[in-house]
Every structure is written in structure tokens, then in C-alpha cells.
């Protein structure tokens with residue numbers, strides 16, 4: 337039976353004045369809305385998912401023996417809710433997030449949450465907190481939704497959990513770029529990998545981020561904004577960034593991205609950009625990309641543009657590439673290349689409801 341979420345309104349929500357202040361400059365991931373979603377899964381006795389509820393946002397209590405605190409069974413999703421001109425609130429391809437959460441759950445031996453329950457959880461939270469969805473036309477602001485699930489069974493032993501907790505929290509978000517997208521510089525992490533063959537690179541799990549952070553910091557120490565990770569066995573092929581997929585626009589009209597070999601997170605932005613390629617007269621190509629091809633390509637002009645993509649930043653131009661002992665010539669100019677900017681605007685206009693949703697990608701929440 338489908339989950340329902342019993343609602344208890346927050347008795348002391350953030351005041352409208354304070355909320356307006358927050359929405360004027362939300363940053364990213366700093367402020368949470370008034371409510372949250374919670375549901376529990378219990379194995380045995382035919383229980384499955386139950387106890388769905390919407391409650392006031394607040395701290396939660398779990399056992400110090402909870403599996404997630406020891407062995408890290410934790411998976412998550414990230415998507416954005418946008419207000420359209422008529423006041424309605426929409427999100428982008430949430431069915432794909434639901435399917436990916438299910439795939440992550442299978443890999444991490446957590447229970448799968450049915451798509452209809454996932455969609456309903458987003459709807460209930462956004463309906464309760466709709467005042468937190470930034471206004472139409474307010475730059476690139478959105479309400480970022482963070483569904484996540486973790487093993488909450490109190491048991492210090494390694495086996496599949498018999499209890500899991502699913503939650504959704506929401507946080508208003510501004511564009512990470514002030515005054516339009518600016519190209520970032522990447523550090524080639526040669527010492528650190530974020531995923532290995534047979535590992536969890538294709539699952540959206542918290543542990544991947546914990547392990548990628550060291551490479552990210554190494555990049556920061558070398559004056560870079562983010563790190564790009566290579567395949568862990570040969571350090572030859574480009575995988576992706578810590579939290580974004582990567583694309584190359586080539587001189588011969590191709591839109592190239594590393595193929596999904598199990599170590600790359602299958603981004604929904606990535607998938608959508610591959611489908612949009614034809615609108616830009618580009619041939620999408622998923623294949624292995626050597627880091628050397630990147631270095632040589634930007635030097636020779638065979639690669640015209642490089643960009644990263646993901647829900648949080650949508651599309652980010654990549655202007656520089658550095659590694660231990662070298663750097664590639666800059667690409668992208670001041671605001672990124674023409675194709676990069678075109679794809680970014682195309683996605684954003686669809687998400688904000690400024691153009692017709694010809695792909696049927698948008699899903700109304702409120």
C-alpha cells in the first residue's frame with residue numbers, strides 16, 4: 337500500500353519577515369525550511385515502509401549503535417523545486433531521482449522506496465513549505481530538496497539492516513554564481529580516487545563524498561576550485577568531479593562525456609544534456625576519455641569547451657586544468673563557451689518554466 341504522510345504543522349515556524357530575509361540571500365544548504373518528512377522501513381512481519389509523517393524540522397534521535405554511524409549505509413538525492421510564473425511549483429524529472437535512489441539502495445543493501453512514495457514525499461513537504469519556494473523571476477533561486485535514507489537499526493554487526501529511515505529536508509538555494517556563470521579551474525587528482533571498479537561510484541552514497549574530499553582539498557591547496565577524478569586502476573581515464581559529471585565540446589561537432597562504467601554517478605543533468613545535444617547540432621558520444629586527450633585537446637583546439645553539470649550548479653564552465661607539475665591553456669573566456677552557456681540556459685529555462693516543456697520533463701508539486 338502506498339505510504340501517506342500524517343501532517344503535524346510546525347507550531348513555531350520561521351516568521352515571514354525572517355523568511356523573506358533568508359530568501360533574499362539564501363546561499364546554499366545553510367537554512368532549512370519549517371518541516372521535514374520521515375518514514376520508517378522495518379523488515380519482517382510484512383511491515384515494509386510505514387509511519388510516514390510530516391513534522392516540524394528539528395533534530396532527530398537515533399541510537400549510538402545505529403548502523404549508519406558505523407558502516408555508513410546512507411544514500412541521498414538532490415533536486416530543485418522552481419516556482420513558475422503562475423505561482424505553481426515544479427521539479428525536474430523526479431521519477432529519475434526515484435529510480436536512482438532505488439538503484440543506490442540496491443547497491444548499499446537498503447530497502448527500495450517505491451517511486452509513488454518518493455514523489456508523494458516531495459509533494460507533501462513542498463506543499464507544507466511552499467512559502468519557502470523563491471519567487472518566479474528571482475534570478476536562479478530555487479528550493480533544494482534533499483531526500484535521504486540510512487540504516488537506523490541499533491546493532492553493531494555487519495549485515496543488512498532490518499530498519500531504515502527515509503527523510504526529506506529542504507533548503508532555499510541561490511545560484512552559486514553571482515553575476516552569471518564563471519569558469520572554474522580543476523585539479524587532476526592523481527593520488528586520490530573517488531570510486532573503483534566494483535565499488536560504489538555509481539551509487540549516490542554519502543561515503544563517496546567523504547572519500548572525495550581529500551582530493552578536493554588537494555585541489556584547493558593548488559589554487560583550484562574542484563578536483564577531477566580519474567579511473568582508480570590506471571589513472572588514465574576521466575571519471576568525473578566530486579559531485580558533477582563532465583562534458584567536452586569538440587571542434588568536429590561532438591558532445592563527449594565519459595561512458596558509465598560503474599565508477600561514474602549517472603547524473604540526471606548528464607542524461608538530459610545528452611538528449612538536448614541535437615538541439616545544438618551536436619552528436620552525443622559516451623566513451624572513454626583519456627586525461628591526455630583533454631590536456632592535448634584544449635592545447636590544440638580540438639576541444640573547444642569543457643563543462644561540468646549537476647543539479648546544484650546546473651552547468652558550470654571549466655576554464656582551467658592543473659595537475660602536479662603542469663597546467664593546460666585556459667579555455668572558456670570570462671563566462672564560458674557559447675555551447676556551455678546555451679545548454680545552461682536551455683535547461684534553466686525549462687526548469688523555470690520559461691519555455692514549453694517539449695520533453696515532458698517537468699513534474700508539478702504544488
Ligand SMILES: *Cc1c(COP(=O)(O)O)cnc(C)c1O
Nearest residue numbers: 579580581601603604605646647
Ligand atoms: C549527484 C551527482 C552528480 C550529478 O547528478 P545530477 O542528477 O545531475 O544532479 C554527479 N556526480 C556525482 C558524484 C553526484 O553525486
